[in-house]
Amino acid sequence: MPLVDQMLSQVLVLQVNLYACKARLEADSDPEALHDLRIAVRRIRSLLHPLRRHPAVVPLRHAASEVGQITTPVRDLEVLAAELGRRGLTACCSARLAGLRSRYRDILASPELERLFTRLDLWPDEFRAAQREGDFDNLAIRIVNQITKQSRQLMSALGNTNHDPHELRLLAKRLRYCAEAFPRLSPLPSATFQALKQMQSVLGDWHDRYQWCLRANQEEDLQGLVPVWEEESVQLLAESELIAAQLSSLLRPEKKDSAPLG
Template sequence: MSLVDAVVAHVLRIEVSLYHARARLEAGTDGEALHDLRIGLRRLRSLLKPLRDRDGVSVLETAAAAVGTLTSAARDLEVLAVELRRRGLHAAAGRREARLAGQYDEILGSPELERLFAGLDAWPADFRRAERDGELRRLDRLLDRRLDKQRRRLQDALASLQHDPHRIRLLVKRNRYAAEAYPHHAPISTGAKAALKAVQSALGAWHDRYQWCLRASREPDLRALRQPWQDEAVLALQRAESLMLVLQRTLAGEPRADSLSRTRL
């Protein structure tokens, strides 16, 4: 399979997963539909980002980013409701869950979601046209260069004494999903994959509590939880820092894509 064929096939798989997540959200079959929709968006954006100046890519990436922004508040509310139920605060959870149905309807009927799926339907033909016009002749080299640069950004961020956990969380996601999308251009060992996943999970736990503390300062029924969440956030960040050291050491020993002799996707 050629590299272009592999990219198109990957986008089509993501498109199928996004259609499936949307159908589940419409039917209300489970509580993970929106989460899976957002995971699909992240995978799509990570695949498209290294191709951003190719024909039609920026339009589709922008559409995916818009849906990500649109769905962020509803996903935050879902996660908070689960946390409140875990703590036995069912009335507080119920008040927030009652708001979700309206937010789901807004997402499903949004022009942003419509533009995303229209863009996904049109994109393979646009990408094939770019191939025929000779715009993708050096795609291998482009991917090697951009994904290596993306990994170096993560390594630099990890090495900084004043690193920003928010930025590292974003860079970890980009590198993890890019490695899934382009395994021959972002070569990564099993150990590095596990390290990326562990850091993403730990920083996700910290980020949730960071956001909940902000909400607790505005929402009276959450104020009693602010201190417990602050304490948990400190522990989550400490765990993340330890895992980031492991990730930093692991990435330092990983080969660069352009140093490997590889077959095309």
């Protein structure tokens, strides 16, 4: 299947997934509906990232970005509520869960979500029109160059002894999702995918605890957990350093085992 057709097909699958997530959110049927919706949105953005400046792509990526922004605080609250429940702090957990219901409704009724679905409906025709003009004749090269660029950015950050965990988390996430969107074009060794996933997971857990400690400054019922979260943060950063060493080895140009283009 031609690469442009593959992109169209993948976005269509993600669009169907988004409708399913929206229905789950409306029914309040499971706690992972919003999380899965956000992953689908993130994958749409990653899939289109190599063409992010093209006029046929900009509106859809912007709409996806808006949905990501408005759902982030709600997802953060979900994760915090789950943490409090796991710690046995039932009252604290319930207080935050109670506030989630209305925030789900706000997301479902938001112009940002409506705009994303509208852009998804319009995008295939706009993308095909650009294809007919020959705009995507070098698409495979663009994708390989984009993954290579992101790989170098992560490698540079890993080589900085004072690297910022926030930056590392974002760079690992971007590279992982972009490479996963185009596995046959990715020049990365196959082992890199698992290492990126581990880095994203560990630094995601660290980021959660960082945010919770900040929230404790305004939310008094969280203050008793700050010492625990701070201790866990140290452990998670130590674990991330081990993964960083593995990633550095995998990303060295001389150790790459490039996959065939196609």
